[in-house]
Structure formats: C-alpha cells, structure tokens
Amino acid sequence: MGQDIKKIQEEKKRWSKDCLGKYTLKKAEMDWGMEIQPLYTPDDVQDIDYLNETGFPGEYPYTRGPHPSMYLGRPWTMRQYSGYGTAEETNKRYRYLLEQGQTGLSVAFDLPTQIGYDSDHPLSQGEVGKVGVAVDSLSDMETIFNGLPLDKLSTSMTINAAAAVLLAMYLAVAEKQGVNPEKLNGTIQNDILKEYTVRGTYIFPVGPSLRLITDIFEYCSKHVPKWNTINIAGYHMREAGATAIQEIAFTFADAIEYVNAGIKAGLKVDEFAPRLSWIFNTHNNFFEEIAKYRAARRLWAKIMKERFKAKDPRSWMFRFHTQTAGSALTAQQPLNNVVRVAFQTLAAVLGGAQSLASCSFDEALALPTEESVRLSLRTQQVIAHEMGVTDTVDPMGGSFYIESMTKSMEEKITDYIKKIDELGGAAAAIEKGYIQQEIQESAYRYQKEVESGDKVVVGVNKYQVEETPPKGLLKVDPKVGEIQIEKLKKLKTTRDNRKVEVTLSDLRKAAEGDINLMPPIIESVKAYATLGEICGVLREVFGEYEGTATI
Amino acid sequence: MSQDKMIRVMVAKPGLDGHDRGAKVIARALRDSGMEVIYTGIRQTPEQIVEAALQEDVDALLLSILSGAHGFLFPKIMELLKEKGLGDILILGGGIIPEEDVQELKALGISEIFGPGMISQTLVDYIRGNLS
Numbered sequence: 001m002g003q004d005i006k007k008i009q010e011e012k013k014r015w016s017k018d019c020l021g022k023y024t025l026k027k028a029e030m031d032w033g034m035e036i037q038p039l040y041t042p043d044d045v046q047d048i049d050y051l052n053e054t055g056f057p058g059e060y061p062y063t064r065g066p067h068p069s070m071y072l073g074r075p076w077t078m079r080q081y082s083g084y085g086t087a088e089e090t091n092k093r094y095r096y097l098l099e100q101g102q103t104g105l106s107v108a109f110d111l112p113t114q115i116g117y118d119s120d121h122p123l124s125q126g127e128v129g130k131v132g133v134a135v136d137s138l139s140d141m142e143t144i145f146n147g148l149p150l151d152k153l154s155t156s157m158t159i160n161a162a163a164a165v166l167l168a169m170y171l172a173v174a175e176k177q178g179v180n181p182e183k184l185n186g187t188i189q190n191d192i193l194k195e196y197t198v199r200g201t202y203i204f205p206v207g208p209s210l211r212l213i214t215d216i217f218e219y220c221s222k223h224v225p226k227w228n229t230i231n232i233a234g235y236h237m238r239e240a241g242a243t244a245i246q247e248i249a250f251t252f253a254d255a256i257e258y259v260n261a262g263i264k265a266g267l268k269v270d271e272f273a274p275r276l277s278w279i280f281n282t283h284n285n286f287f288e289e290i291a292k293y294r295a296a297r298r299l300w301a302k303i304m305k306e307r308f309k310a311k312d313p314r315s316w317m318f319r320f321h322t323q324t325a326g327s328a329l330t331a332q333q334p335l336n337n338v339v340r341v342a343f344q345t346l347a348a349v350l351g352g353a354q355s356l357a358s359c360s361f362d363e364a365l366a367l368p369t370e371e372s373v374r375l376s377l378r379t380q381q382v383i384a385h386e387m388g389v390t391d392t393v394d395p396m397g398g399s400f401y402i403e404s405m406t407k408s409m410e411e412k413i414t415d416y417i418k419k420i421d422e423l424g425g426a427a428a429a430i431e432k433g434y435i436q437q438e439i440q441e442s443a444y445r446y447q448k449e450v451e452s453g454d455k456v457v458v459g460v461n462k463y464q465v466e467e468t469p470p471k472g473l474l475k476v477d478p479k480v481g482e483i484q485i486e487k488l489k490k491l492k493t494t495r496d497n498r499k500v501e502v503t504l505s506d507l508r509k510a511a512e513g514d515i516n517l518m519p520p521i522i523e524s525v526k527a528y529a530t531l532g533e534i535c536g537v538l539r540e541v542f543g544e545y546e547g548t549a550t551i
Numbered sequence: 552m553s554q555d556k557m558i559r560v561m562v563a564k565p566g567l568d569g570h571d572r573g574a575k576v577i578a579r580a581l582r583d584s585g586m587e588v589i590y591t592g593i594r595q596t597p598e599q600i601v602e603a604a605l606q607e608d609v610d611a612l613l614l615s616i617l618s619g620a621h622g623f624l625f626p627k628i629m630e631l632l633k634e635k636g637l638g639d640i641l642i643l644g645g646g647i648i649p650e651e652d653v654q655e656l657k658a659l660g661i662s663e664i665f666g667p668g669m670i671s672q673t674l675v676d677y678i679r680g681n682l683s
Binding site for chain 1: 578621650
C-alpha cells in the first residue's frame with residue numbers, strides 16, 4: 001500500500017497505551033470465537049494480497065461480487081417469500097406484489113405439499129394452506145400462475161423432497177402458456193440434506209433423494225438451461241441456531257456432497273455447477289453479515305477451481321439469494337422488527353446479494369398481511385433508490401475491519417469443512433448427528449446468553465413494556481382444507497383416469513430402474529396425477545426416511 | 552408430588568412442522584433444571600404422542616407447533632389423552648399460537664400456552680408449581 005506498516009504498528013501501540021488505555025472498554029467477541037479489536041488499521045490487512053485474494057468484481061475469486069457491474073447494472077431481484085391458502089388467494093397476492101414493484105416470485109408451499117401428501121391425506125388435517133399455498137395437482141399450479149407470463153418472470157420455489165414434481169408442474173404450466181423451457185428463469189430449492197438436519201420436510205432416504213437431485217441436474221442442463229437446479233440452503237440452519245460460520249461451512253459441505261453426487265452420476269462438473277445457487281440468512285450482526293458473503297464468494301470459487309477442477313468461470317461464481325432472519329424478529333413490540341429488517345436488508349445489499357426477501361414485522365406472530373409485506377418491499381426499494389448504497393460496487397471493500405474479518409471467516413469456515421471431510425462428508429456427518437449437535441449447541445448457548453442478559457434483545461430482555469395482543473393479523477381461511485378436498489374430488493371425476501394409471505405405472509418402472517425420472521414425472525403431472533399419487537408411487541419404490549431426534 | 556421423585560416431561564412436535572429449535576432448547580433447559588425429559592422428534596401424529604406419553608408415564612406433556620395447525624392437532628391430542636385415561640397429565644402448549652386462540656385451547660384442558668421470547672426458568676417454575 002506504499003505505507004510504512006512498521007510505523008503504523010508503532011503508532012497503534014502508542015495510541016493504544018496513551019489514548020485508549022485511559023478508558024474501560026467492553027469486550028467484544030464474535031459468537032464463533034473471534035475477538036474483536038477496538039480498532040482496525042492497515043496493519044490488520046497487510047497480509048491480504050489484493051490482486052489474488054480480493055481482486056475485481058466479476059473475476060476470480062469474486063470476493064467483491066460475482067458480476068463486474070453489480071447494482072450499477074441492475075438492482076437485485078426483490079423477491080418476497082409468499083404464498084398461503086388456496087392457489088386463488090396466492091395468485092392474488094402475487095399480482096399485488098408485482099404491481100407494487102416486486103421483480104421476482106418466491107413460492108411458499110404448505111407442509112402437505114412439501115412432504116408429498118394431498119390435501120385429503122389424514123396427515124394433512126389442520127395443515128392445508130397454513131404455511132404456504134396448497135398444491136395438489138397441475139390444476140392448482142395453473143391457477144397460481146394465471147395471468148403471470150412465465151417467460152418474463154423469475155420464480156423461486158421452496159420445495160425440496162417433492163422438487164421434481166413441482167418443477168414438472170411449472171414446466172407444464174409454461175408449455176400451456178406457449179413458453180419455451182429454454183426461456184424459463186427460476187430456482188427450486190431441491191436441497192434435501194438440510195431437511196434431514198434442520199428443516200424436516202424430507203420424504204425419501206438419502207440415496208434415492210440424491211438420485212432425484214442429479215436427475216434434475218441432468219434434465220435441466222439439457223432442456224431448461226437457465227434454471228437454477230438447486231438452491232443450497234444455509235438459511236434454515238441459521239434459523240435453527242447455527243452461527244454465521246456454521247451456516248456457510250455446513251452449507252458448503254452439503255454443496256460438496258451434491259457436486260460429488262453429480263460427478264458420480266456421470267455428469268461433468270461444468271455441466272451443472274454454473275446452475276448451483278444459494279440461499280442464506282442475513283442476521284443482526286451487520287459487519288459480520290457483509291464479511292460472511294465476501295468470504296463465501298472467495299471460498300466457493302477456490303473450492304470449485306481447486307477441489308473440483310472446474311474450468312468454466314460460471315462454475316466458480318457464488319450467486320445468492322438471502323432472506324432477513326425470521327428468528328431475529330420478536331413477538332414483543334413487533335414494530336421494532338421494522339428496524340431490524342431494514343438493517344439486515346442493508347447488510348445483504350452491502351454483502352452483494354443477487355436476490356433478496358425481507359421479512360415482515362408481524363412474522364413472529366403470523367403470516368404477513370398485505371400491508372406489512374408491502375412495507376418490507378418498500379424497505380428494499382428505499383435502500384435501492386434513496387440511500388446511495390448502490391452507486392459503486394462493493395462499497396465496504398477496503399474497510400480494515402471488513403477485510404480482516406472476511407479473511408478470518410474464510411479460515412474458520414475452511415477448518416469446519418476439513419472436519420466434515422474427515423467425518424466422510426456431509427451425508428456421513430449428518431448420519432453421525434454431528435451437524436445437528438453443533439447447531440443445537442449454538443442454539444442453546446444463544447438462549448442462555450439471552451436469558452442471562454449477556455445478549456440484549458430489545459423489547460424481550462430489556463426495555464420491555466406492557467403490551468396488549470396485536471390486532472389485524474392475517475388468518476388463513478380455515479375452510480382451505482375443505483376447498484382443496486372438494487377440488488380433488490372433482491379432479492378425480494373429470495380427468496382421464498386411465499391415462500393417470502398408465503403414466504404412474506411408467507413412473508414406477510422408471511423408479512425401479514435407473515433412467516432419468518423427470519420425463520415420467522412430467523407425463524404424470526400433465527395427466528393430472530396428483531402430487532400425493534406421484535410421491536406415493538415413489539414412496540412405495542424408495543421407502544421413507546426415518547427421522548431421529550437428539551437433545 | 553414428593554421432591555425425591557424426578558419430574559418426567561415429554562416434549563412433543565405434533566403435525567408436519569419441522570421447526571424444533573424451540574422444542575429442543577426447552578427440552579435441554581428442563582433437563583438441566585433436573586427433570587427427566589423425553590423429546591419425541593418432529594412429525595409425530597396425535598396417536599404416536601399419546602401412546603408415547605402413556606408408555607413413558609410422564610407428568611407433563613409439552614406440545615410445540617409453529618405451523619398454525621394447533622386448532623386441529625391440540626383438540627385431537629386432548630381427546631385421545633382422555634380416552635386413554637391420561638386426563639390428569641399437565642399439558643402445556645408453545646410455538647406461534649395467536650392470542651385469540653388461547654382461551655379456546657385452555658378450555659380443552661391445556662393449562663398454559665407459552666409464546667416466543669419466554670425465559671426457560673418461567674417454564675421450569677410453572678411445571679414445578681403446577682405439579683406439586
């Protein structure tokens with residue numbers, strides 16, 4: 001840097017003793033162990049090789065961003081996670097959000113849909129339409145996207161165990177709209193490993209689940225080339241209590257498992273790696289979150305280039321969606337969440353997100369209302385247009401603190417990945433309960449810190465007030481379950497049931513063999529076989545995953 | 552109840568909801584306070600939970616739901632508990648339960664509903680106070 005580091009070190013020592021020494025300082029430490037210094041100087045970044053470690057946006061190792069122009073080219077995609085009740089209600093919410101300036105869709109499915117049960121299944125009772133929209137057949141997907149042109153939208157679908165079926169339905173809707181699959185933009189989550197550890201919507205055992213995932217990789221690389229075939233998720237680990245380091249480390253460990261599975265299935269790494277995408281959780285510690293994303297970009301580029309010998313630069317690029325932290329929201333004084341969400345959204349932007357969902361202030365209590373979701377969309381729009389933070393690429397780059405923490409985080413994440421490698425990779429580490437235990441430890445430690453008052457949560461363990469129960473929360477129509485069951489009854493009398501039988505029998509044969517499952521799933525979907533029928537056939541062939549629980 | 556006998560508690564996750572950070576943290580806090588704790592794991596049916604409560608001979612059953620399915624699942628569990636003659640177990644609920652649903656759930660025999668932000672000592676004290 002052309003500066004005399006030795007002189008800076010001497011001066012810092014002097015300043016620490018003569019000036020700072022007079023004060024009593026609070027001790028600050030990251031929850032993953034990094035002690036935070038009172039002040040950062042060029043001394044702390046002197047061993048970072050700018051050209052090789054930081055570099056330029058759009059170039060290896062992408063520390064400063066995956067694209068050269070970042071938000072100077074275009075803003076991030078504003079994509080609120082939404083969906084509830086029936087397909088009709090969800091379509092209405094999507095139209096509203098798009099009218100309000102949202103630029104992408106993100107579909108929340110209800111739990112029966114996520115676990116492959118139709119709304120009339122006994123286990124679906126009470127759950128239909130509650131945490132997302134109920135989808136039983138192609139007919140519901142047609143309604144969700146009614147009037148929404150799929151060639152002009154990008155759609156993210158949070159669906160994992162049943163991802164192949166919902167993707168097939170989306171492709172069928174596109175076909176009905178006359179949209180060429182090559183034009184489709186979007187993402188399915190399709191990340192099963194974290195379902196076993198923290199999210200819980202698994203269906204099949206590990207082996208068949210990985211087969212479904214690699215079948216999707218292969219099918220889309222040939223037919224839906226712009227589709228992000230997996231959205232590897234750290235979000236839910238963080239919600240379950242993981243630290244920022246664990247969030248990235250365990251997600252990368254899962255990703256390494258998927259890349260290995262793709263290669264083992266006979267694919268070349270550069271055929272599918274460019275379509276890997278990510279979702280992370282942007283939490284409260286502002287600078288940590290920014291450094292986290294910079295470290296993750298750099299480390300993933302190195303993993304792809306050095307570990308997997310990927311040659312296509314698009315395989316090295318880490319592009320991510322993030323949502324602000326639901327678990328950071330408080331049920332107490334819910335309006336305080338407006339502030340939390342705004343700062344988390346800003347951190348995501350300064351961290352270089354490609355796509356962003358901001359939680360709504362009422363989400364610790366219920367699904368968001370139209371008004372609260374509009375406020376969180378407006379939060380993104382204010383940051384994008386009014387605050388000047390999008391006027392240059394990676395404005396935080398070069399901060400001594402940020403650069404130093406980026407490096408520390410990269411090292412810590414690398415250590416964790418090494419540990420998981422030693423355990424035999426993510427699937428083995430999950431089977432041994434290692435990842436679950438590590439996350440639970442962090443969650444419990446956090447809880448104890450909040451309860452002891454060491455960690456302040458405004459409105460919860462400090463600055464409390466007497467409150468009356470909040471009014472005007474969204475309530476899902478309790479009749480959704482009955483409405484869906486009626487729709488199913490009607491569907492089963494109007495569709496060509498012979499065709500359903502034939503397509504499901506073809507699917508069964510495919511599942512018993514080893515051909516790609518996407519084509520028979522697409523055929524079944526187009527015959528209006530239900531999600532439950534399709535997953536039912538696969539359940540019979542593949543069996544079901546048995547969850548375990550530890551405390 | 553004599554102080555010598557350890558309190559046995561079951562923490563259960565009925566329905567399809569996979570959010571069990573809270574259930575696990577609570578389970579561990581109760582264990583650290585000296586209780587015997589059994590955690591059922593996620594995705595349990597009402598029948599499985601009631602059968603497990605019977606087998607394990609628990610003093611208290613804690614039900615956690617964040618998916619909004621409490622309106623169906625809690626009454627179903629209460630009905631099955633009564634059928635099995637387990638009506639005298641202390642039943643508590645937790646998760647995301649709207650205030651307006653609380654009275655109805657209490658009328659079914661659920662003693663108390665705890666929400667987000669609760670301090671675990673509150674729960675420990677509640678259980679000890681209501682079992683003695």
